[in-house]
Every structure is written in C-alpha cells, then in structure tokens.
Amino acid sequence: MRIFTALAIILLTASTARADMDQARQAYAGGRWLEAAVQAELSGGAEGYAYAARALVTQLVLEPETPDRQAVTRQAVNLAEAAYREDNDSAEARLRLAISLGYQGRYTSTMRALFLRVPQRGRALLESVVMDDPGNVWALGTLGAWNLEVARRGGSRGMEMLGASVEAGTGFYSQAIALDPDNPALRYFLALGLIALGDRDRTAMAWEQIEIALELEPRDAFEAGLLANAAQLHALRDDREAATAWAVERMTQ
Incomplete structure (x- = not known):
C-alpha cells in the first residue's frame, strides 16, 4: 500500500510540474515574463529553473523600466546556478547560466569580473554546449x-x-x-x-x-x-x- 501511495505522489508531482511548465511556456509566448518565471520555478528541476532564468533575463532585455534590475539579475543567476546544480549535463542549464552571468557582468567592474573569472566561466560554459551540440x-x-x-x-x-x-x-x-x-x-x-x-x-x-x-x-x-x-x-x-x-x-x- 505504501508503495502505491509513494508512486501516486511521484506521479502527481510529475503531473504538476508538467502543468507548471506548460503554463510557463504559454506565459512566455504571451510576453508575461514574470509569470513565466514563477511558473517555471514552481516546476523545479533543471528545466524549470533554467526556463525561469531565461524569462527573467528576457524581462530585463525588453523592459528597461524593470525596477531593481540588479536584484532581478541576481535572481536569474541564482536560478541558473540551481539548474546547473540539478543537472550540469543539461545544455539549457549551461546556456542560461552563461547568459545570466553575462548579464550580471553589466553591474560588475571589468577588473572584478576578471578577478572572479566571470567571463572565462561564461565562455567555457558556452563552448561546452557547442561541443555537445x-x-x-x-x-x-x-x-x-x-x-x-x-x-x-x-x-x-x-x-x-x-x-x-x-x-x-x-x-x-x-x-x-x-x-x-x-x-x-x-x-x-x-x-x-x-x-x-x-x-x-x-x-x-x-x-x-x-x-x-x-x-x-x-x-x-x-x-x-x-x-x-x-x-x-x-x-x-x-x-x-x-x-x-x-x-x-x-x-x-
């Protein structure tokens, strides 16, 4: 009985995650970036966190009036890092982490970015994606x-x-x-x-x-x-x- 209960919970969780991602994609297609980010983050996993990071960066690119842009950028990086931790083989996680780090570089001095090796890390992530795909x-x-x-x-x-x-x-x-x-x-x-x-x-x-x-x-x-x-x-x-x-x-x- 416990096995069937556990299985039901797993299936329900997976179904909920798929529903969240479907809603995230619909929101993104409609230009509702923050809603897309929230739904994708709720989905969790490498796919959800990477998609949430993508949506936040898109908001930053297309909505210059976005308040507290540095905080939104940090959130995008955190989500992309979470995606990478979930699955560092995921091309999408590596891509979104590289892009989010690049955006964060806008608010980092050139010398500090070099000291932290931010551009080097971003390039390495991108090159790894191209090597695989x-x-x-x-x-x-x-x-x-x-x-x-x-x-x-x-x-x-x-x-x-x-x-x-x-x-x-x-x-x-x-x-x-x-x-x-x-x-x-x-x-x-x-x-x-x-x-x-x-x-x-x-x-x-x-x-x-x-x-x-x-x-x-x-x-x-x-x-x-x-x-x-x-x-x-x-x-x-x-x-x-x-x-x-x-x-x-x-x-x-």
Whole structure:
C-alpha cells in the first residue's frame, strides 16, 4: 500500500510540474515574463529553473523600466546556478547560466569580473554546449555576443587577455544565422553589438542585419519585442553618435 501511495505522489508531482511548465511556456509566448518565471520555478528541476532564468533575463532585455534590475539579475543567476546544480549535463542549464552571468557582468567592474573569472566561466560554459551540440544557435550567438562585449569593454588589451576578437564575434553570429536565418533576434543582437563598438568599418554589416530582421515575422513575444527595439535603432541610422549611444545604453542598462 505504501508503495502505491509513494508512486501516486511521484506521479502527481510529475503531473504538476508538467502543468507548471506548460503554463510557463504559454506565459512566455504571451510576453508575461514574470509569470513565466514563477511558473517555471514552481516546476523545479533543471528545466524549470533554467526556463525561469531565461524569462527573467528576457524581462530585463525588453523592459528597461524593470525596477531593481540588479536584484532581478541576481535572481536569474541564482536560478541558473540551481539548474546547473540539478543537472550540469543539461545544455539549457549551461546556456542560461552563461547568459545570466553575462548579464550580471553589466553591474560588475571589468577588473572584478576578471578577478572572479566571470567571463572565462561564461565562455567555457558556452563552448561546452557547442561541443555537445554544434547546431545550438543560441550558444553560437551568445559566443558571438561574448566576443563583441569583450571588445567593447576591454578594447585591444581585453581581447588579448581573453583571446577574443570582433572577427570571432561576427563569425559565431554568422554561423548561428546560417542555421536559423529567420531568427530576427540573432540579427538584432549582432547589429547591436557592432553599433555599440562605434566602429565605422562595422556599421554596414550592422545596418544590413537590422534591415533584414525588420523584414522577418516575429515568432513569439520575445522576437516581437526585439523587432520593436530594432525599429527604434533603425530610426537613428543617419545619426551615428546617437545610434552608438542608444546601443551602448541597451548593452549596459
């Protein structure tokens, strides 16, 4: 009897977790990021915690007015760390931890981040995902973002210290875009990273990607939000300084 009771509890828990994840995905698709995070965290496990971290970072990216952004970022990192502890073989847990750590880096000085080896850990996590799954477009794209952010924050010295380059950044993004050409997010983030560098030689590629992205149909609320951002950025095309400032603000807030 006890065996059947225990089995019933296990099945009920699993069923509840699946229901929570279904609700989390529905909330995410509808742009209700905080609700998605709460439902996913209730689901628990590596999948739930990783999805909750994803939802919180999405909220930070698309809602600049989010109050206490540093606290939300810390929560995203904590959830991603919990996912990683639950299952460090999970590609999604490693990806979301790398992305959450990268976002936390916005509120950490360059020297402290290097001392804590935050960028090194993020890159190692992303490279491990790509090693296991060479077609993971988000890991490839985030490696691209990692290289461009090192270039922006660290300049030539930072790139030399960490083995990063603008060419590697655009190369990783190009691989991701080739695998998922209808993904406007990859094109937007590539353009954002290039424009934030303030390098005249890179702007042609950036604006080309923005224009292609704006021709694409969003597949969910996340992509719709990013396309709205892309339209704001595109409106600044004829004012290089304003476009650079806008991009830097988006990269640092």
